[in-house]
Amino acid sequence: MTLSGERFSSRVGSSLIYENETNEGVADKYLYRTAITRLDVPQSDAVKLHDLIDAWHAGCAIATDYAWGRTTSRRAIQSATYDTIREETGLKSEHAILVCHRVAEALSSLEERRTQGQRVSKPSFRSPTVAYDGRTMTLFEDWQVSLTTLESRAHCDLVLPADSDGFQYRYLADDAWSLTESTLTYRDERFYLHLGFRRLRPEPETPEHETVLGVDLGIEQLAVTSTGRFFSGREFTHEQREAIERQRELQLTGTRSAYRTIGQVRARSQRYGRDYLHRVANGIIEEAMTHDCSAIAFEDLTGIRSRLPNATVVHRWAFRTLLTFVQYRAKTRGLVVETIDPHYTSQRCSRTDCGHTDSDNRLSRDEFRCQSCGYELNADYNAAKNIAIKYVRRGHTSSRRTGVSQCALASGTLSLDGYTDRSVTD
Ligand SMILES: [Zn+2]
Numbered sequence: 001m002t003l004s005g006e007r008f009s010s011r012v013g014s015s016l017i018y019e020n021e022t023n024e025g026v027a028d029k030y031l032y033r034t035a036i037t038r039l040d041v042p043q044s045d046a047v048k049l050h051d052l053i054d055a056w057h058a059g060c061a062i063a064t065d066y067a068w069g070r071t072t073s074r075r076a077i078q079s080a081t082y083d084t085i086r087e088e089t090g091l092k093s094e095h096a097i098l099v100c101h102r103v104a105e106a107l108s109s110l111e112e113r114r115t116q117g118q119r120v121s122k123p124s125f126r127s128p129t130v131a132y133d134g135r136t137m138t139l140f141e142d143w144q145v146s147l148t149t150l151e152s153r154a155h156c157d158l159v160l161p162a163d164s165d166g167f168q169y170r171y172l173a174d175d176a177w178s179l180t181e182s183t184l185t186y187r188d189e190r191f192y193l194h195l196g197f198r199r200l201r202p203e204p205e206t207p208e209h210e211t212v213l214g215v216d217l218g219i220e221q222l223a224v225t226s227t228g229r230f231f232s233g234r235e236f237t238h239e240q241r242e243a244i245e246r247q248r249e250l251q252l253t254g255t256r257s258a259y260r261t262i263g264q265v266r267a268r269s270q271r272y273g274r275d276y277l278h279r280v281a282n283g284i285i286e287e288a289m290t291h292d293c294s295a296i297a298f299e300d301l302t303g304i305r306s307r308l309p310n311a312t313v314v315h316r317w318a319f320r321t322l323l324t325f326v327q328y329r330a331k332t333r334g335l336v337v338e339t340i341d342p343h344y345t346s347q348r349c350s351r352t353d354c355g356h357t358d359s360d361n362r363l364s365r366d367e368f369r370c371q372s373c374g375y376e377l378n379a380d381y382n383a384a385k386n387i388a389i390k391y392v393r394r395g396h397t398s399s400r401r402t403g404v405s406q407c408a409l410a411s412g413t414l415s416l417d418g419y420t421d422r423s424v425t426d
Helices: 043-067 075-089 093-115 167-172 236-252 256-290 312-332 379-393
Strands: 007-010 017-019 030-040 127-131 137-139 146-147 154-159 178-187 190-200 210-217 219-225 230-232 296-297 336-341 367-369 377-378 405-409 412-415
Touching: 030 167, 030 178, 030 405, 043 075, 043 127, 043 154, 043 178, 043 236, 075 093, 075 154, 093 127, 127 219, 137 178, 146 377, 167 190, 190 312, 210 256, 210 312, 210 379, 219 256, 219 312, 219 379, 230 236, 236 256, 236 312, 256 312, 296 312, 312 336, 336 379, 377 379
Parallel strands: 210 296, 210 405, 296 336
Antiparallel strands: 007 017, 017 030, 030 154, 030 190, 127 178, 137 146, 146 154, 178 190, 210 219, 219 230, 367 377, 405 412
């Protein structure tokens, strides 16, 4: 890890803090950060660390003498010089390997400069630094670090900022960041640790495509999705009708106990209705998640009274409640819920290459047959597809996304590039 490009923070207190994003790894799957913190080193351990730095320099010199003008390969340097480094410097095994890695790294970057026409000379390693990695350094929960030396390990405290939102904590306390190659350095009579952290590069948050699930509401089928999932309204309608009937009968009885029973019947049927609508809402969310949707489109409920003349007060309550339930659940899953103007969604052919709109397309309550292309399907399913298509066509995509929108259908996703539309007056 190169430490060039470091940016000093204005905060210089008990601990010197800076943060950098190395250029290395731009193309790879990791993000790198360095958190620099001062170490509180006991006197006896300071001696050990100074001895280690001297041995490190000696090790680097051995590796460089061998490799200069010969190789930049880690493996070649290691197999040729590892034993000598161990014998002559007293470095522990892992540090001898780290020496070879550091030297290979330095020679590689010099070689790169040389091929760019710059003059380079044999490097000498004199700066008071030593590389550490997960095997030579252990970080403890109480912000203590143990460091490999030539003898027993040194134990030092990290001198971290007093406030707990110091950025070091962001890396130390976050499991997503793991400790990677780090550097011990001695400067101005103090030891510092440049802690290297890395984490997997997060996936971009804005996918290119937005996929929308269309939902048609009705009486026979309470909800139908553009992916072809049906939520029957039959039992719901039957149950609600029975409850109303029963309340009417009780009202005619007129006794005090009858009125008490009316309240119970009403409460029970509301409970049933809400339970059922919760299940439908869950099903719609499930459908959206399964098909990787980021948006759910419903028809706008204003004017539903004229569009669905058979819908009772209870049905209109059910539609509003269902929409609320879906909106509530969608929020926790990062889905957007939108409503669209439902005009012609039931008369229009949802076939991509057709789009013929004609009231004669609707043969009966359930059946849809396009008068132009002959496409036949369930009428509610056709409407649900049209709701998704209309959402995509109006370009009303959520602000977070920039790419192409597409519809979630049973057959897969449908993008509307080159989508033709005939006889559409909306
Ligand atoms: Zn058609």
